[in-house]
Each structure stands twice: as structure tokens, then as C-alpha cells.
Amino acid sequence: QVQLVESGGGVVQPGRSLRLSCAASGFTFSNSAMYWVRQAPGKGLEWVAVIAYDGRNQFYADSVKGRFTISRDNSKNTLYLQMSSLRPDDTAVYFCANDRGVVTPTYYFDSWGQGTLVTVSS
Amino acid sequence: EIVLTQSAATLSVSPGERVTLSCRASQSVSSNLAWYQQKPGQAPSLLIHGASTRATGIPDRFSGSGSGTEFSLTISSLQSEDFAVYYCQQYLKWPLTFGGGTKVEIK
Numbered sequence: 001q002v003q004l005v006e007s008g009g010g011v012v013q014p015g016r017s018l019r020l021s022c023a024a025s026g027f028t029f030s031n032s033a034m035y036w037v038r039q040a041p042g043k044g045l046e047w048v049a050v051i052a053y054d055g056r057n058q059f060y061a062d063s064v065k066g067r068f069t070i071s072r073d074n075s076k077n078t079l080y081l082q083m084s085s086l087r088p089d090d091t092a093v094y095f096c097a098n099d100r101g102v103v104t105p106t107y108y109f110d111s112w113g114q115g116t117l118v119t120v121s122s
Numbered sequence: 123e124i125v126l127t128q129s130a131a132t133l134s135v136s137p138g139e140r141v142t143l144s145c146r147a148s149q150s151v152s153s154n155l156a157w158y159q160q161k162p163g164q165a166p167s168l169l170i171h172g173a174s175t176r177a178t179g180i181p182d183r184f185s186g187s188g189s190g191t192e193f194s195l196t197i198s199s200l201q202s203e204d205f206a207v208y209y210c211q212q213y214l215k216w217p218l219t220f221g222g223g224t225k226v227e228i229k
Binding site: 050113 | 168
């Protein structure tokens, strides 16, 4: 079955950088768009970024545009989120999620990882 | 940006009862709406997509309906494992957006 395992979270000071990873298995990673979604403590869900199956196209939420970069390595079945200029309001659990569409995305989130917590604090 | 409003923040329901959750969109999303369930300490999981299509493995006590701007998720007979937070999400336009969530708690 689909398995998504995030890693790389932790405590980081404001203005610093952090890279999250998401290791995927159980589906054809190279055929699927992938997403990052975050959830601030006690709050709702916020879509962060999406990357096409081949990595050629990415879209970002306005709240992270210019600071976060989504990427993927299809040879390693791994998704990344490079986060820079981190702010306290970036504090959240970050989930990766896959798209069930083959090459053509559906734009809803089929399976989710368990998430990794990022805390931005001095 | 399309804003999704889940008017009830919390619903208190007894096991075995029927409950209907609502989600209203600020503009039409056609049928491009999904529902997710999130239990405490867990990741969300997909329940419904296309407004009314159950995801794989979802029991038929869950049903979705609506189109355009008004949507609902109905749980026909609440089981103990259904007490959770439910989110709607639209995927017609960027940015992808979620409703604020409705918590279904035990009455």
C-alpha cells in the first residue's frame, strides 16, 4: 500500500532554513503529482505547494512563495521541501500527500504521510 | 481565492445517530470538492472526492452531495471511530483551499 514518510522537521530559529523530505513507496512515484500541506498547532489545513509528476511545474501558496521550494528526485522516490527565511508563523506539522492521477493530476490529496513538525522559534 | 465555510465548528452527536456536515464555497467549484477525516494525532484521510464519490475502502455510511457552492457530508449512523474533525477542500482553482473544519464529538 501507499506509504509516505516525512523527515527533517525540528526546531529552527527565525530566518534560518530547513529541508524536509518525504520518502514514497507503494505506488509509481514518477507518475504522480505530489503536495505539501501544513497544519499549525490546533488549526486547520493549509495547502503549501505542488509539483508535477516530472518536476517541471510547481505552484505555491502566496504565504510561502519566494521562500519555499518544492522538488523531487524520481530516481529516489523522494519529495523535498526547501524552506528558507522561516518565520514563527511557519510553525506547523508538514504533511506530504500524493495525487492518485497518473500523469494528469486530480488536485485532491489521496494518501498522506504522518507529518513532521517544524517549530520556528528563537 | 475560493473560501470554504464550514458553518458548524462542532457538532455533538450520539453514537448511532445521523449527522450532516455542510460546506459552502464563496464561488462555484462545480463538483471539484473533497472531504477528509482527521482523528487526533493522525494525518487526514480522504473520504470523498468529486463531491459524492467515496474513496477506496470508505464505508457506505459516508455519503457526499452537492455541487456549485453548497455541499454536505452525511454519516448515516455514527460509529465510535467516526468521531473526528472533517474538512472540505476545493480543487477547481488555485490556490487549493480547505474549509475550517467541523469537529464531530460524542454527545
